[in-house]
Amino acid sequence: MFYRLAGIRHTSYRSARRLFPVPFDRWLLLAVLALAVVAPFFLSKLHLNSYLLPWVIWATAALGLNLLMGFAGQIHLGYAAVMAIGAYTAIHAVRAGVPFELGLIAGGLVSSVIGLVFGAAALRVKGLYLAVTTLAMQSIVDWIIVHVPVISGGSQATLQAPAIRVLGQPVLSDEGRYWIALVVCVLVTSFLLNTRRTSFGRALVAVREKDFAAAIIGVSPFRYKLLAFWCSSFIGGVAGAVLAFCYYQAVTPEQFHLEVSIQAVAMVIVGGLGSVLGSFFGAGLVLLAPIFLNNLVGWIAATLSLPVGPEVLSHIPLVLYGGLIVGFLLFEPLGLAKIYDNLRNYFYVWPFRHARH
Amino acid sequence: MLVCDGISRWFGGVRALADVSISINRGEICGLVGPNGSGKTTIVNAVTGFYPPQKGRILFEDKSLVGLKPHRIAKLRIARTFQNLALFRGMSVLDNIMMGRHIHMQPSALATFFYWAWAERDELRQRELVEDTIDFLQLQDVRDAPIEVVPLGLQKRIELARALVAEPRLLILDEPMAGMNQEEKEYMARFILDAREERGLTVLLIEHHMDVVAALCDRVTVLSYGEKLAEGAPSEALSDPKVVAAYLGSKKRHAA
Secondary structure (H helix, E strand, O other): OOOOOOOOOOOOHHHHOOOOOOHHHHHHHHHHHHHHHHHHHHOOHHHHHHHHHHHHHHHHHHHHHHHHHHHOOOOOOOHHHHHHHHHHHHHHHHHOOOOHHHHHHHHHHHHHHHHHHHHHHHOOOOHHHHHHHHHHHHHHHHHHHHHOHHHHOOOOOOEEOOOEEEOOEEEOOHHHHHHHHHHHHHHHHHHHHHHOOOHHHHHHHHHHHOHHHHHHOOOOHHHHHHHHHHHHHHHHHHHHHHHHHHHHOEEOHHHHOHHHHHHHHHHHHHHOOOOHHHHHHHHHHHHHHHHHHHHHHHHHHHHOOOOOOHHHHHHHHHHHHHHHHHHHHHHOOOOHHHHHHHHHHHHHHOOOOOOOO | OEEEEEEEEEEOOEEEEEEEEEEEOOOOEEEEEOOOOOOHHHHHHHHOOOOOOOEEEEEEOOEEOOOOOHHHHHHOOEEEEOOOOOOOOOOEHHHHHHHOOHHHOOOOHHHHHOOOOOHHHHHHHHHHHHHHHHHHOOOHHHOOOEHHHOOHHHHHHHHHHHHHOOOOOEEEEEOOOOOOOHHHHHHHHHHHHHHHHHHOOEEEEEOOOHHHHHHHOOEEEEEEOOEEEEEEOHHHHHHOHHHHHHHHOOHHHHHO
């Protein structure tokens, strides 16, 4: 009913290979993008800075991790360490006088080089062993950052992010910082979307599915796993730098500890492995659900004037949050993106029951 | 074209191949038959680099293949299909076949990032070539279906398509007709013959259906317990008393 596939005829391979063959999807995407661009004009400062901005940045980071976990099928439990490398590199680079744009890229490059070194060592093993090896990366990087004063400025230190200048123009407002994050997010999203229709992305999926069959048609499994580590670490590094510059406007070691890594993995899995849209859903749920539940529980307790102490009140949202994640994954193991997809397919033919898809 | 010279392979104490020599000439369909566990697939795995032989030489167009990694051997234009299917789930039929073009493409992350300026042209050109093979193997209907929902007979054909689009010089088919009904078998046999005629392929065919082997192959090699039993034209090789004994058992063995 809502999506009309009838009448869409592709007469060239270019149009058959479009990112969104259904016109409705294209308009929806444009509408969402337009809303995202003008969001600073109708959202309050609080909503912009503490909800939308981190959502955009974390979606970027989740996309990077999704490239590795969802496309190439390699787990990574040290993603926050990758982001930390990017953040510290970019801040030090900009402090040393490098332009902000190049600083972001430098952050990505240093992250990807270090990520690649760990990746090359870690990829000798598979599955759970890989998970543990990447965990080691997290600990090593954490330790180095804290214990090398040149990087962190001391174990308890906070490094202030220098002022951002884009193309020589200072960016001082909240809106400006948000738009920078948005641009990075759009670029990364476009990369991930295109990855699904190029030989590069196909090779990654092939390695994930059956590495021996990939080898037999000329894909070197090791090379492509490394490439996945490289790209994912690059995106992670840039996302980390954006997080430090645009959101925290400072960097401390605590921002990138193990629980942050776990959170990133949760975003990818809850959102949907290998799904671009899923990374946005996942980041949204993991970041915003706790805030939302907190407010909800607080509001219910206040309106019903329930006799519960603040201790209990602060824990109920956490319990609900955990339950929510478990519930979503039980309901649909392929994540929120799959739930969305099911809904969409349902409404394709509504009010009839059977879809061809 | 392909020469295996005295290759041997052990797995622990099990001797899978003992001093086997086979050769395939250009343009030939060469059959490889033998009872289960006789080492047919081991030969294929030796040629394609999964289990290099511990002894002996393998030459492809006068180049040694021993010690090369599988993906390097693929670049020399040796393609194969698998006995129990090795298609990539989570991809459409079309993408699976496009995977076969991998060695002719220049995949890169940067090209993907600049898709519209860089990767698109190559993708679309390769797509046209792939469509030729899709037409040839009559896979138009299932092109856009996810691979998981396609029936087995078609999946075998898709795997053949993936191997063919790589424009191989040597095509190794490991039981392409296992689990097929008579009609599907006939289709497959036709495709193999046509592919040779149109594309000048050389084929190494492993198959259990003797009617197919006898009808398709120019020459047949028979293996049993890792050793070569017989070799020659299908009619002669398959009626060799040793071959009949290996397949059906001999009276002597029963008496003993």
